[in-house]
Amino acid sequence: MKMSKLFVSLQLAALMILGACQEAPQQQAGEISAKISVKVVIVAMFDSGAATSAGAGEFNRWVSRTPLDEKLEFKVTGQELRINREKGVLGVVTGIGTIKATSTIMALGLDERFDLGKAYWLIAGISGIDPADGSIGSAAWAEWIVDGDLAHHIDAREMPKDWTTGYFPLRRDKPYEAPTPPAEQGYVFQLNPNLTEWAYQLTKDVKLEDTENMQKHRAHYTDHPLAQRPPFVLKGDHMAAMTYWHGEKMNEWANGWVSYWTEGKGNFVTSAMEDSGSFYALKMLENVGKVDTRRVMVLRTASNYAMQSPGTTAEESLNGIKLSPEIASAGFQPSLEAAYQVGVVVVDKLLETWDTVKDTTPSAK
Numbered sequence: 001m002k003m004s005k006l007f008v009s010l011q012l013a014a015l016m017i018l019g020a021c022q023e024a025p026q027q028q029a030g031e032i033s034a035k036i037s038v039k040v041v042i043v044a045m046f047d048s049g050a051a052t053s054a055g056a057g058e059f060n061r062w063v064s065r066t067p068l069d070e071k072l073e074f075k076v077t078g079q080e081l082r083i084n085r086e087k088g089v090l091g092v093v094t095g096i097g098t099i100k101a102t103s104t105i106m107a108l109g110l111d112e113r114f115d116l117g118k119a120y121w122l123i124a125g126i127s128g129i130d131p132a133d134g135s136i137g138s139a140a141w142a143e144w145i146v147d148g149d150l151a152h153h154i155d156a157r158e159m160p161k162d163w164t165t166g167y168f169p170l171r172r173d174k175p176y177e178a179p180t181p182p183a184e185q186g187y188v189f190q191l192n193p194n195l196t197e198w199a200y201q202l203t204k205d206v207k208l209e210d211t212e213n214m215q216k217h218r219a220h221y222t223d224h225p226l227a228q229r230p231p232f233v234l235k236g237d238h239m240a241a242m243t244y245w246h247g248e249k250m251n252e253w254a255n256g257w258v259s260y261w262t263e264g265k266g267n268f269v270t271s272a273m274e275d276s277g278s279f280y281a282l283k284m285l286e287n288v289g290k291v292d293t294r295r296v297m298v299l300r301t302a303s304n305y306a307m308q309s310p311g312t313t314a315e316e317s318l319n320g321i322k323l324s325p326e327i328a329s330a331g332f333q334p335s336l337e338a339a340y341q342v343g344v345v346v347v348d349k350l351l352e353t354w355d356t357v358k359d360t361t362p363s364a365k
Helices: 002-033 060-065 098-109 193-203 212-218 248-261 275-287 314-319 332-352
Strands: 040-044 081-084 089-093 120-129 139-142 144-147 188-190 233-235 237-240 268-272 296-305
Touching (some): 139 193, 193 296, 237 248
Antiparallel strands (some): 081 089
8 A cells, every 4th residue: 555655656746747847848939939029230240258348359349338238149150149138239249251240140040039020230340441432440331232252363463464453253254344243143232222321321420539640540641631531430332352452453453343243333442351241141031031131231440441551562551561560550449449439329329219210211311
């Protein structure tokens, strides 16, 4: 009798444990299905690893000042992922280069923890700048993104003498051959022009950091009046390429390449390594209803000039040989600050007017 009671007790205990084990996955599934609604996604490309307001990376200021106070697991890429649940702001670091940016944004867009259907995306990071268009420390809102990698390339020492560049489009026989190939063959993207203009108008008067070393650096660009201006906010288009190129000849190519792919509508202003990959991933996510690319903004801030100043070679300019380290790198920290200073104005406005912009994308018109 005692053994029978013990057996029954063990059976009941086993059933209770089994029931608890069966209930746990159901609760977990319920938690996953209750997605986090995100209002704004901040996309940075690199981080110093220290969550300080004056840290060395693009992400740190957002982490400490927003604040993005909760760190989330993101095993699929291993990149930094943080959130402010109360504000509905999510921040991610893609890693440097088109490959990392594409994979990280795709992974984030497919992450079932988040509802990104109404989210605005702010890609904010540093870049080179064409001295014909702006100065170090300046901030440029892009309407066009052009990929600078997908191409044929013949070494300049072997190209025909009447060519200006060894780069030319796939399925074409020479540089800038008409007609321009379809956009998907070269990865050229136009952002929402009304949203870009809205962001520009909202931030055009933001006062940006200027320093004595920045003034000394830009004073060398005597052939470029806009390069000698104190930092300012402008509109200007962006070219993304995995190669960190530099120099007058490459700068000429970048201008021609952007003009070619946008059929004269775009003007090359800034250069970096990720944004064609990020936007391509967003376009793919839009195809399955995960995001709305009409809500994507690209802000690039100038840490350096894309070419040398008069009397300096491209190699000397890239390596800062003729300048002291303080002057050669004068635009770096101010450009990081500018990305936050300008970007946060847009983020705050979106959050402040969320009841309206949730369903209606803002426009300068």
